[in-house]
Amino acid sequence: MSGDSRTGVWLIGARGSVATTTAVGAAAVGAGLVDPTACVTESADFSGTTLAPLNELVFGGHDVVGTPLPKRAEELARSGVIPPRLLDAVHDRLMDADTEIRAGYDADDEIDCQAATAERLVDDIVRFRERHRTARTVVINVASSEPPLDKHRQYADLEELEHALARPGRPLPPSSLYAYAALRAGCGYVDFTPSPGARVPALDVLARAHRVPYAGSDAKTGETLVKTALAPMFAARALHIRSWSGTNLLGGGDGATLADSGARRSKSLSKDRPLAGILGRPVEGKTHIDNVPSMGEWKTAWDHIQFEGFLGVPMTLQFTWQGCDSALAAPLVLDLARLVARAQEAGRTGPLPELGFFFKDPVGLNEHRLLPQYEVLLSWVHGLNEGVAGEGV
Amino acid sequence: MSGDSRTGVWLIGARGSVATTTAVGAAAVGAGLVDPTACVTESADFSGTTLAPLNELVFGGHDVVGTPLPKRAEELARSGVIPPRLLDAVHDRLMDADTEIRAGYDADDEIDCQAATAERLVDDIVRFRERHRTARTVVINVASSEPPLDKHRQYADLEELEHALARPGRPLPPSSLYAYAALRAGCGYVDFTPSPGARVPALDVLARAHRVPYAGSDAKTGETLVKTALAPMFAARALHIRSWSGTNLLGGGDGATLADSGARRSKSLSKDRPLAGILGRPVEGKTHIDNVPSMGEWKTAWDHIQFEGFLGVPMTLQFTWQGCDSALAAPLVLDLARLVARAQEAGRTGPLPELGFFFKDPVGLNEHRLLPQYEVLLSWVHGLNEGVAGEGV
Amino acid sequence: MSGDSRTGVWLIGARGSVATTTAVGAAAVGAGLVDPTACVTESADFSGTTLAPLNELVFGGHDVVGTPLPKRAEELARSGVIPPRLLDAVHDRLMDADTEIRAGYDADDEIDCQAATAERLVDDIVRFRERHRTARTVVINVASSEPPLDKHRQYADLEELEHALARPGRPLPPSSLYAYAALRAGCGYVDFTPSPGARVPALDVLARAHRVPYAGSDAKTGETLVKTALAPMFAARALHIRSWSGTNLLGGGDGATLADSGARRSKSLSKDRPLAGILGRPVEGKTHIDNVPSMGEWKTAWDHIQFEGFLGVPMTLQFTWQGCDSALAAPLVLDLARLVARAQEAGRTGPLPELGFFFKDPVGLNEHRLLPQYEVLLSWVHGLNEGVAGEGV
Amino acid sequence: MSGDSRTGVWLIGARGSVATTTAVGAAAVGAGLVDPTACVTESADFSGTTLAPLNELVFGGHDVVGTPLPKRAEELARSGVIPPRLLDAVHDRLMDADTEIRAGYDADDEIDCQAATAERLVDDIVRFRERHRTARTVVINVASSEPPLDKHRQYADLEELEHALARPGRPLPPSSLYAYAALRAGCGYVDFTPSPGARVPALDVLARAHRVPYAGSDAKTGETLVKTALAPMFAARALHIRSWSGTNLLGGGDGATLADSGARRSKSLSKDRPLAGILGRPVEGKTHIDNVPSMGEWKTAWDHIQFEGFLGVPMTLQFTWQGCDSALAAPLVLDLARLVARAQEAGRTGPLPELGFFFKDPVGLNEHRLLPQYEVLLSWVHGLNEGVAGEGV
Secondary structure: OOOOEEEEEEOOOOOOHHHHHHHHHHHHOOOOOOOOOOOOHHHHHOOOOOOHHHEEEEEEEEOOOOOHHHHHHHHHHHHHOOOOOHHHHHHHHHHHHHHHHEEEOOOOOOOOOOOHHHHHHHHHHHHHHHOOOOOOEEEEEOOOOOOOOOOOOHHEEEHHHHHHHOOOOOOOOHHHHHHHHHHHHOEEEEEEEEOOOOHHHHHHHHHHHHEEEEEEOOOOOOOOHHHHHHHHHHHOOOOEEEEEEEEHHHHHHHHHHHHHHHHHHHHHHHHHHHHHHHHOOOEEEEEEEEEEEHHOOOOEEEEEEEEOHHHOOEEEEEEEEEEEHHHHHHHHHHHHHHHHHHHOOOOOOOOOOOHHHHHHOOOOOOOOOOOHHHHHHHHHHHHHHHOOOOOOO | OOOOOOOOEEOOOOOOOOHHHHHHHHHHHHHOOOOOOOOHHHHHHHHHOHHHHHHHHHEEEEEOOOOOHHHHHHHHOOOOOOOHHHHHHHHHHHHHHOOOOOEEOOOOOOOOOHHHHHHHHHHHHHHHHHHHOOEEEEEEEOOOOOOOOOOOOHHHHHHHHHHHHHHHOOOOOOHHHHHHHHHHHOOOEEEEEOOOOOOOOOHHHHHHOOOEEEEEEEEEEHHHHHHHHHHHHHHOOOOOEEEEEEEEEEOOOHHHHHHOOOOOOOHHHHHHHHHHHHOOOOOOOOEEEEEOOOHOOOEEEEEEEEEEEEEEEEEEEEEEEEOOOOOOHHHHHHHHHHHHHHHOOOOOOOEEEHHHEEEEOOOOOOOOOOOHHHHHHHHHHHHHHHOOOOOOO | OOOOOOOOEOOOOOOOOOHHHHHHHHHHHOOOOOOOOOOOHHHHHHHHOOOHHHHHHHEEEEEOOOOOHHHHHHHHHHHHOOOOHHHHHHHHHHHHHHHHHEEEOOOOOOOOOOOHHHHHHHHHHHHHHHHHHOEEEEEEOOOOOOOOOOOHHHHHOOOHHHHHHOOEEEEEEHHHHHHHHHHHHHOEEOOOOOHHHHHOOHHHHHHHOOOEEEEEEEOOHHHHHHHHHHHHHHHOOOEEEEEEEEEEEHHHHHHHHHHHHHHHHHHHHHHHHHHHHHHOOOOOOOOEEOHHHHOOOOOOOOOEEEEEOOOHHHHHHHHEEEHHHHHHHHHHHHHHHHHHHHHOOOOOEEHHHHHHEEEEEOOOOOOOOOHHHHHHHHHHHHHHHHHOOOOOO | OOOOEEEEEEEEEEOHHHHHHHHHHHHHOOOOOOOOOHHHOOOOHHHHOOOOOHHHEEEEEOOOOOHHHHHHHHHHHHHOOOOOOOOHHHHHHHHHHHHHHEEOOOOOOOOOOHHHHHHHHHHHHHHHHHHHHEEEEEEEOOOOOOOOEEEEEEEEHHHHHHHHHHOOOOOOOOHHHHHHHHHHHEEEEEEEEOOOOHHHHHHHHHHHHHEEEEEEEEOOHHHHHHHHHHHHHHOOOOEEEEEEEEEEEEEEHHHHHOOHHHHHHHHHHOOOHHHHHHOOOEEEEOEEEOOOHHHHHEEEEEEEEEEEOOHHHHHEEEEEEEEEHHHHHHHHHHHHHHHHHHHHHOOOOOEHHHHHEOOOOOOOOOOHHHHHHHHHHHHHHHHHHOOOOOOOO
């Protein structure tokens, strides 16, 4: 395949469950071995858009662990995430991706300043892009969630930030250092998790300076997805929500990370935003996130919604969502890679609010209702083909 | 209060739980005793529309039973449907409505032809309208569900139908005879249940001839409401629904009626339509409707949705809806009365697809997704004020 | 009614929801106005036992608040806990109970040593007993839950404890001070909550010295009740439980108290005991207790149980319990009053493991499976009539 | 391995999912490759009993289809019922079982009278027994459910039945013809399904005449299992059950069979018995059994229980059971084979009420509560070792 037509997908956390499922899926769907179920951009609503074909995506990335992708794929097959019959068929593509993974940023091993690390990260991405002569490369962070960032002067000013990076210390959390490197390399960037990433004012300045777009944060793949489909129903029917309580049980790496209170705080903040956004007020009730290691790759959410109908009569809606985390996330990684690449092609820079459909905490978008977000997405992506770059919502 | 500014609400099944809750609610909300929760047309999205004020609605109707409304209200208070503290406050308004209820059509008592009955029904409605000098009166059928209608020549041709009515026999089911009378009286008509009602081709001709609008069928107040909020989520995310099974447990009169297989057939047909409509194909799985007398005025629906994600991984969503049937239906009766009156004021005749938001089987509308239906409703009702009558969708 | 045949029920927290429902229920059931549903000792399995008749129970107690019982009963009627029609019928009996309520122990108002307070509490109970010439009086703590007790020398030795009480300070938490007074007054005592109460070694010595029995702790009225019915099923079928997670949503006073982390710790400890006891090992998974004020008197528990079947196949059981807290607790208060009085009559002293059926953390009993506990209870209570005092299990 | 110590397990429906999982499991557990989870007779409570070791069970059976067992095992591995890693390890044992499967009774192919067929079936079993020199062989019917039997004279009288068998026609349903053959061959027999099987008076006479025991009917493996654990909780707590409604969604062969109304009638009858048995009265509410082919080997049951607490307050318990049918059934097949063989060894003949723990409709036992059934089982099996044959309950 000639270069220039290819699109690079550079994943932070490239050996994790989500990244592995993404690479397996792109290969399997691209080769026509399975239906493109759950790939939004492959659905009929997207026909006529000129997004990069799945089989022209090239994968690489950073990670701090070394497990080979085919081994990770086997583990996921045993957990029921990947159909065992696909393993042989995608083996070569996985090995290709495996050779494109570079050592990630490990704060504990760091001896130099973060500026030096950033140089190395930029260099890794640029060489990948050159090697594969990709038309565009999108960097997507699918690594573990980090705690929210405290306010600090250096985050507000790019110049000050770059001075801080040049000194010893760790001014930026990993997600934001990766975002810094991605933007510096001229790549679109996606905050797939609630980590700070590009959501730092100084990095927004950087994105605009380098004329690259970015999207985020925190892909909605389960409980929050359902919330943003159901809350508008209550609002449209003028039903008064008294309380909305939720419990999320999850295992795998995600469960363990979120057992850490800092990361859970990030997640909880971004999980609570859509409901308050849709209802226009805070709502009583907590959202628990429990690490249940024996759940493995699966997650279960139970939500209990108490609402009032006519004359104040109390009623209840409960739902239980049982899903496979990586299988829910991976197709959205593919969607976002294609859409951000397309946005960059169309000359968009800075935040992409039109991609809010995918996120719990959509940068630049006040609309949290799922269907209106979908309409925004569709109208934008079809507009691109008509030469409308669509500068925000 | 002077006439002409008032709007009549003529309910078929005027002594039932839904009608009683509607009359109590209009009085209580109209007097500011309770918030207008669940009244869609009272929400902020409707500000600026010129709908009839709730306290200018006048109630009357037909019924085949004789229980006084205040007695029904007491029963409903004991069941938790109506707050007991409201009973005294609305007593006079209930008595007013009670005196406006006339003997309904009882097929078993019928000795004459249906044409004669229709004359009497028309006369009841016209006298009510004159007595209260209402600007407009809307007839709404909230009586028990009837089985679906078999195809028959006379249903397709108004002239033939009227010949049949003039002969002995019962060519029309009660709901359609009421619809016939309402349209003949120049009143807007609403099929709140899945009964045939105005959904007979000859009656559509009649509605257009008399220049009156009609709306229906089968208000979505529970399981189907949630379905039309959730199914679009699966569609927008390209998740493949394998099966959707549901069980509805209900008591009260509704439960008993639907235990009858004919009526249940009507209900099931209209309940299944939205899902097939949204997904564009029939879906595996049954919808049960069980009569559980001890549930009283309450209903519980459990739905089990099996879906496939990326790479075919099977996942599940379940929900349980626990609601009070009359409290869910009554505010929609008020909404529909106001909206149909407004449509008639604006000169609309024939079916009103813009009201599809309220119905499981929306006449004239192919859109079953709840939020897009809501957008259609809002855009239409606001357009009316700008002089746009909006001839269909 | 002549004295001596009457049984006193002295409630700590005598103006709370549980106490009020108990007093209303005893009057209403005793007068034959409602069926004795949920009263275990009124069921057919107890026929032939000679327990105090419900209409010969006399109520009194301590509380730190002053709301009259009839007012509390009205509030509970509005919340659906008490049928409104009973209010008039039980009014006089409630007023009788109301006049028997004395000021409780309020640590903040305390100026003297706890020994002096204890004297006053003993005196209140003794005078009540004399006034009504009760054959026996049982003291039951239905007040708010307290945090667990730290280990301390004085709790292990009665003499040291009494020295400490005589000095300024608050060596005992309220529940244990009430237990101390009850035992000193020669009354049987019940820890209905997880508070320390009589579960202090020195108080066990006191109970035996005064030859009075006691029972506890923490009545199982919802989630834990179901757990102790379901966990034995998994054990008997050799199914391997991987994780058991639970979320409890509750409002009312109980919700607010348990929002306090200390009290929640007591509750969680006693909630987790049965599962580990039945399975013989600790099980993965958390139990959340959330205060959701808008739930009012109602509570909802959702439990998610992941288990392994043959060949390690993973399966799931989930349940949702929706109950009314006071209506679940009150009949057990009546059962325990009657059973502890009967035990004392039969000469039992110290802990009553045979009442473990009622408790999450049954004193002196290692059996946590509900049905075997029930067999123990039945066999013991019927044995009493045959002159078998049954010294423990 | 020498004969005489081996126990034969002759399965009717020997190539079905349950039979295949049973054979795979016996081999895998017997070889120590997996834990004996879900095998009741392998649990600690059974230590000291002298049941046939799992690795000394020999499998054979009848079936009307020809798919080789290893192929069925592969299908089940793909569905997640059998861990793929076991396939190679058990292959030889499966092939052994495969060679022992004989053509079953197919009513459509039948040309002779049923007596002739019975001779052939007896012969198949006897030759198997001789080939393997088994000490005892137990015949267990795990084939598709059949409709209930109408009353008929010939079912009440063995002589009349045998005359009927000798004439053309099909007096017996397949399950009962197999039972007839098993008993004639001197083998213990188990009705694992709700089919008539041995539950025909004439066959009881036959069993006693041949001095063989039999057990049944309809193993409880899901919804009913949970029912018999939960209903006793309500009874012991004197909570009044108003309604108990259930919906079962199942795929696989079982779903398809039960979609047939006759077989569903058998199943529903046996599913409803325990609840009425435990509560001592019929209870409002239906139990649906839906065939949802896309559920495959998995089944989901949702139960909704409305109950009344103190003072008539209505409350609710709901549960959702998600299980794998064959994995739930197979270990019970092993348990029953071992227990019935042991009963025969101990000289028991006729029905075995002590095995009621395993069944929805336990022959000869009025106790439906799970834990008391378990106590009956344990006490009986341990009694056998002390030389107590235990002639019924």
